[in-house]
Every structure is written in structure tokens, then in C-alpha cells.
Amino acid sequence: MSLAASLDELSLNNSFAALPPDFYTRLEPQGLTAPRLLHANEDAAALLGLDPRALGSEAFLRVFAGLDPLPGGATLAAVYSGHQFGVWAGQLGDGRAHLLGEVRGPQGNWELQLKGAGLTPYSRMGDGRAVLRSSVREYLASEAMHGLGIPTTRALALVVSDDPVIRETVETAAIVTRMAPSFVRFGSFEHWASRRQPELLRQLADYVIDNYYPACRTAGEGAAPYLSLLREVIGRTARLMAQWQHVGFCHGVMNTDNMSILGLTLDYGPYGFMDAFRLDHVCNHSDNQGRYAWNRQPSVALWNLYRLGGALNVLIGDVDAVKAELEAFEPQFTTAFHDGMAAKLGIGSWRVDDEALLDGLLKLMHDQRADFTLTFRHLSDALLGQTQPFLDLYMDRDAAAAWLQQWSARQDDLGGDREARALAMNRINPLYVLRNHLAENAIRAAKQGDTSVLVELLRILRNPFDVHAGAEIYASLPPDWASDLEVSCSS
Known part of the structure; x- marks a missing residue:
């Protein structure tokens, strides 16, 4: 199969945009001023069937700076709801994300989403922007997790600008383009269940089943496909939690709106790979109660799955059957965790x-x-x-x-x-992970326009199990100053 030489040669599907407008708002991004392409990911471009030479074009920069639409795309921001830190937050949605479209790649479809491209109807008190600091962290993290073999969203492009963005201090804006087969979340289902709109809930469930879990259709008639969907999501989530625990990864904000219906690692905010081990390590400086500590991640995942199960029970109509499926989480997680730990040991x-x-x-x-x-x-x-x-x-x-x-x-x-x-x-115990101080070094260099640190770090993290000559610093204990680094929900 020949690679597309430009974005307008890509084949698009836009299946989510074909759903009724209840599920999203169509709107254009608010592009960056005088944008610069900090980095483009050739590996991710290959998943789209895009020729690497297209990544340096002005057309590529303008699309992923939020200035032009993706040719053939259908730009939108999706609505969803969710529980945040265990509390029902009501309606949420893509507050700073714009879904550009869905590309038919050589081995599957990929949705392209800009993160940091401006206000949407779901921004609430936010400004719709992302800063260079958090964008570099997400860009690196998604590729690092992929290198570890852990299901994750991917990163296609990182575009920066001198536009000011106010966080704890004044920072500069950036947009990271992330990719996933779907960005549907647990909270997408909670949204329609909470609004008592079962037909829209059913439409979303049917969409997810038909596009991503077609085997669930063979489960039977009536409620059977929806119960089968829950079963599949439970299994994927149990395995994902085991994989996180195996590498000392902490997500930081395991809200139901940050849980992927496909079992992907989604929404890299205040994440962290542990250096010094603590069973109750908390990577998110905003998590004062330690809700999302490393040793609590599996139980939080189960709590979130109960919220998903409650939403899907509107379609299933059998509380006992839903509970029976949810009770399978713990043995599935335990088996996956033990199998992985046996391999590590x-x-x-x-x-x-x-x-x-x-x-x-x-x-x-x-x-x-x-x-x-x-x-x-x-x-x-x-x-x-x-x-x-x-x-x-x-x-x-x-x-x-x-x-x-x-x-x-x-x-x-x-x-x-x-x-x-x-x-x-x-082959299962990595030598290199994305330690906070390594990400910080890449951020500091990127602020000066130097991408060499990011490029070298990506090269190593894509093959984290192999020894890289001359890369001893990437496998060393963190320096003393690393203990002062903090990441929070603003990250």
C-alpha cells in the first residue's frame, strides 16, 4: 500500500461525527499564533498511512496548529459526564480538545484530536489551552507507554507558540495531536444514563459495539450484547491496571471521564513513573487524599467500572447479572498481576x-x-x-x-x-522509563527551542528494554533536584 503524500490524500471515515448532534458540538479550533512544529512522530504517521515527508509541510503545520481543518474531517468537541475524585461532577466534555476526524489507516482507523486548541462549550472555567510543559509530557508519555507494550493513545504532532497561557505562572501555549481508535470514555455512558435518555445511551453502546467490539453481537438478542460489552471492558481494564502496576506507573487522575472504553491509557495529566518506591505513592500534587495512589489504582478502576455497569444496566436491566460481571474484575486483575510479576521475578x-x-x-x-x-x-x-x-x-x-x-x-x-x-x-523489566526529571529536561530544552533532548529521549523510550550505548544517564537514579518536581492537575 502506497503512503499518502499529503493530508488531503488520506482516507477518512468520521464515524463518531455520523452520530446525532446530541453527542457533540461542531466547531472550529482556535489556532495558535505564529505556530512552530516542535516535533512530528513518523511512527504515528505510519499508522495513518501518511508519508513522513508530509510532516514538514506548511499544510501539516496549519492543520495541527488548529488553523485549518483536516481535509475531509468533521471537527467537533464531544460531550460526556463523570465522577471526579469520587464525586459526581455532572456534565463535562472536551473542554480543550477538538476531534478533527477519523482516518482509515493501513491496519485500522484512528481518530485525530487536538488538545489545547481553544474553548469549547464544555470548557467550564477553563481557557481551552494547553501549555508547552504539559504537552511535552503527554507527547512523551504516550510514546513511552507504547514502547512498554501498554495500551495507550498515541501522539502525532507537537506544535508550539509564544501565545501566553496563565497557570501558576505565565507559560506558553502548545497543541499536542493525540490519536486513538476512539476517545469514548466511561463518562460518555454515564452522561446519557444520568439524563435518563436510554435511547441515546443505546445508540452510543451500539456504536461502540459495532465499531470496536463486534463479537459482542454474537452474544445473543436483547440485553446480551450490552452485558457482553461490559464483560469485555472489565477484562481490558483489569489487564491495563496490572500493566500499570508492573511498571510503577501512576495515572494521577483516574476519574470516570478519563477511563477509556477501549482499555487504553487516556488523558496524561499529572502522571508519574515511580523512582523511589512507595506502596501509597501519589503522583498528583492536587490529590490531597491520596485517592489515586499506586496501590489503590486497581480498586479505583473497579469503582469506576461499577459506575459504568450502573449506566449500562439501563440497557441490561439485570442488576445481578451486572454485579456478576463486575465480580470477575478482581480475579482477572489478580491473575494478570501475578502472571506479570512472575515474569518480572x-x-x-x-x-x-x-x-x-x-x-x-x-x-x-x-x-x-x-x-x-x-x-x-x-x-x-x-x-x-x-x-x-x-x-x-x-x-x-x-x-x-x-x-x-x-x-x-x-x-x-x-x-x-x-x-x-x-x-x-x-524483555519484561525495562531499563528505561519516563522519569519525571527526564521529562523535565526535555521540557526545559524545548522552551529554548531545542528538541534534541526530546528526540533522544523518544529514541530510547521506544525500545526501553534494550541497552542503549552511551545512555547511562537515562538509566541512572534521579538527581537530588528531581525530588522537588511536582505535577498537579494543571500539568
């Missing part, structure tokens, strides 16, 4: 007594604030007899050595080729 299939081994490690890491990523990565070194890198992460080396002895005994039970097992561990 290099212990083969999970056994019941491995719970004590894992709990012992997590307690050790928590008590001594050991680095999450390097702890697991250096286990492969320990497997081959090189225990120093692992032990060096701990102040109480005796306690670390005692746990390592328990783990080594478990390894002895397996026998086999330790070198092959170490290689397998390194």
Missing part, C-alpha cells in the same frame, strides 16, 4: 507461596525507598551471580541480601538455563 508460573516472596520484596522496597525500575531490572544480574547492582539500591544491604537469598532458593527450584531466563526477564 523470573520464577516461571505463579505459585501460591510466591505471594509471600513478592510481598517481602515490595515491603523491602517501600521501607528503603528503593528504585522501582532498577530493582526489577537488576534481578537478572543477580540471577547470573552479579548481586552488587541490586544490593547497591538498598541502605540495609543485609535485609536486601536476605530477601535475595529467598528469591535465589525459588530460582533453584526451576533449574534450567539461567542465561535464557535472565534474557527473558530483561
Whole structure:
């Protein structure tokens, strides 16, 4: 298949825009003044079937700066509702996002959405803008998560401007173009259920099933496809939560309007990959109650799924059946979490007594604030007899050595080729993650117009399991100044 040489050669579908106008408001973005393309993602462009040479064109810049429509697109902002920090917030919606259109790519369809392109009817008290700082963070995070193999939205382009935006200080504006097969959220369903408009709720559910979960149609007649839809979303969400926990990722704002109906990591605001491990680590400086702490993410996901289940029960009409599906979340999450942790620890299939081994490690890491990523990565070194890198992460080396002895005994039970097992561990335990200070370095350089730090960081994060020559700084413990970095809902 030949690649499109320009945006106007792309094939568009615009399926969400074909829904009734109840679901969105059609409007044009408010483009940036004198925009500059900070970076364009060739990997994401390939998903659209777009030739990389098109990324440097003036037409590309104008579309993704919000100045021109996507050729063949149908620009809109979607409406939804949701629970924020556990409290019903009522109507929300795309307050600073504009869906440009849906492109038929070589291997599937992708919606293109501008984040930071101006006011919409759903902006509430916001200004509809995004700043360079948060835009760089989202751009990097979506590609970092993809490199880790975790379902996520993708990033196509990052456009900046000198337009002032007021946050805690005066910053400059930016627009990040993000991509996903769909941006429908749990809150999209809550919206119509709360408004007691079952026919619009049904229309949305049918749209999602027909476009993204067609196998649910084979579940039977009547309410069966909607119950099947809930079952599929529960499974995807359970697996996603396990994957987040495996890499020490904290979302920061797991509101129902930030939960993808496709099980994607959606809406990168105050996220963080843990450095020093804490079971109750909170990455969002605005989360004063610790609602979205690392160890609470699975239970919050289940809470959010109960809100989705309640909305879909308007169509299902069987509370017991809905509860039965929701009760499957915990065993699905637990199985996915244990399977992944067994792989990270290099212990083969999970056994019941491995719970004590894992709990012992997590307690050790928590008590001594050991680095999450390097702890697991250096286990492969320990497997081959090189225990120093692992032990060096701990102040109480005796306690670390005692746990390592328990783990080594478990390894002895397996026998086999330790070198092959170490290689397998390194394929699941990343050496590099998007640490806050690395993102901050890219932001500081980008503010000066220097994209070299961002480009190099992207190169490494796209292959986070492989050792990159000369990239030791990206796999090092964070510098002292990193402890002062804070991210909040304004990020």
C-alpha cells in the first residue's frame, strides 16, 4: 500500500461525527499564533498511512496548529459526564480538545484530536489551552507507554507558540495531536444514563459495539450484547491496571471521564513513573487524599467500572447479572498481576507461596525507598551471580541480601538455563522509563527551542528494554533536584 503524500490524500471515515448532534458540538479550533512544529512522530504517521515527508509541510503545520481543518474531517468537541475524585461532577466534555476526524489507516482507523486548541462549550472555567510543559509530557508519555507494550493513545504532532497561557505562572501555549481508535470514555455512558435518555445511551453502546467490539453481537438478542460489552471492558481494564502496576506507573487522575472504553491509557495529566518506591505513592500534587495512589489504582478502576455497569444496566436491566460481571474484575486483575510479576521475578508460573516472596520484596522496597525500575531490572544480574547492582539500591544491604537469598532458593527450584531466563526477564523489566526529571529536561530544552533532548529521549523510550550505548544517564537514579518536581492537575 502506497503512503499518502499529503493530508488531503488520506482516507477518512468520521464515524463518531455520523452520530446525532446530541453527542457533540461542531466547531472550529482556535489556532495558535505564529505556530512552530516542535516535533512530528513518523511512527504515528505510519499508522495513518501518511508519508513522513508530509510532516514538514506548511499544510501539516496549519492543520495541527488548529488553523485549518483536516481535509475531509468533521471537527467537533464531544460531550460526556463523570465522577471526579469520587464525586459526581455532572456534565463535562472536551473542554480543550477538538476531534478533527477519523482516518482509515493501513491496519485500522484512528481518530485525530487536538488538545489545547481553544474553548469549547464544555470548557467550564477553563481557557481551552494547553501549555508547552504539559504537552511535552503527554507527547512523551504516550510514546513511552507504547514502547512498554501498554495500551495507550498515541501522539502525532507537537506544535508550539509564544501565545501566553496563565497557570501558576505565565507559560506558553502548545497543541499536542493525540490519536486513538476512539476517545469514548466511561463518562460518555454515564452522561446519557444520568439524563435518563436510554435511547441515546443505546445508540452510543451500539456504536461502540459495532465499531470496536463486534463479537459482542454474537452474544445473543436483547440485553446480551450490552452485558457482553461490559464483560469485555472489565477484562481490558483489569489487564491495563496490572500493566500499570508492573511498571510503577501512576495515572494521577483516574476519574470516570478519563477511563477509556477501549482499555487504553487516556488523558496524561499529572502522571508519574515511580523512582523511589512507595506502596501509597501519589503522583498528583492536587490529590490531597491520596485517592489515586499506586496501590489503590486497581480498586479505583473497579469503582469506576461499577459506575459504568450502573449506566449500562439501563440497557441490561439485570442488576445481578451486572454485579456478576463486575465480580470477575478482581480475579482477572489478580491473575494478570501475578502472571506479570512472575515474569518480572523470573520464577516461571505463579505459585501460591510466591505471594509471600513478592510481598517481602515490595515491603523491602517501600521501607528503603528503593528504585522501582532498577530493582526489577537488576534481578537478572543477580540471577547470573552479579548481586552488587541490586544490593547497591538498598541502605540495609543485609535485609536486601536476605530477601535475595529467598528469591535465589525459588530460582533453584526451576533449574534450567539461567542465561535464557535472565534474557527473558530483561524483555519484561525495562531499563528505561519516563522519569519525571527526564521529562523535565526535555521540557526545559524545548522552551529554548531545542528538541534534541526530546528526540533522544523518544529514541530510547521506544525500545526501553534494550541497552542503549552511551545512555547511562537515562538509566541512572534521579538527581537530588528531581525530588522537588511536582505535577498537579494543571500539568
